[in-house]
Amino acid sequence: MEMETVTENQKVKTAKKLKKMFGHMDRRQMEYCPIRDVMALASDKWSILILLYLGYYPVLRFNAIKKKVYGISNKVLSERLKMLESDGYLKRTLFPEVPIRVEYRLTDFGHSYVEKLLDLTEWVTTYSDQVVANRMEYGKSEGPCSGS
Amino acid sequence: MEMETVTENQKVKTAKKLKKMFGHMDRRQMEYCPIRDVMALASDKWSILILLYLGYYPVLRFNAIKKKVYGISNKVLSERLKMLESDGYLKRTLFPEVPIRVEYRLTDFGHSYVEKLLDLTEWVTTYSDQVVANRMEYGKSEGPCSGS
């Protein structure tokens, strides 16, 4: 195991924080779970990239984002931008010039989220190779049973 | 603005980290984005809750998870567990007893991820009310233009 970053002590600390967090949540009705609801947008695979790029480039226009977030379609980008604006992560500014111009930039709220998000994505970029390796390994362990 | 947690200094620091992270990514082909690919599973709204609960309870069985992750279906839970195992976050142990028993627990890899994830979800639980408030506010600002 080359992953010796997690000590038992760490696990206990994490569990304590989790207990506290879940404690707060369980007060409310289970139907509305803030984590599930808010993260559904905020941790969406497209949202993440949009937010990260906006954390990097202070201001971006629609097509600039589209170019950076490889593979996103007009529709999805448009939707995500609208939702991310609605949730307060970014601000949309329209300049009614002749060729219309729209700028997107993070709000302070968005910046504070991106900061946290970045810690997670750094972890991911560091260990993504291991994840992919895990996937490969997992597929192989099926064995020759499944002939057909 | 009650959200004065983000200083200009912080933003610059964040941008630097982002530059470094994107710098590593841009080397590869754009088609495969580790963030998008790995996070698509790891930051999925169901995955998050499964992982967090497994961070709290050292070991959980299928139906226990199902009970805790409110609203998840057999199918989706089964799928997610399989994928999360395949990516190395958790370990599935089958006990071939009379009523079959299956235990799920985080791997060390999973624990290290949950640790990072928790920082993000703590932020989310702290500010989820504001996000919801933002959403409400946003909906109202439509104005009476859209009559039909």
Place this chain on the structure above:
DNA sequence: CGGCATCCGAGTAGATACTG
């Protein structure tokens, strides 16, 4: 030209019933 809305197909989620 840049941004958005519409359409339609494909994949995914959810409910239920069933099996080892």
Place this chain on the structure above:
DNA sequence: CAGTATCTACTCGGATGCCG
């Protein structure tokens, strides 16, 4: 108990076309 199978419904995503 721990899933799988199946079916439906729906959301999502991609291409296209429209409008400012």
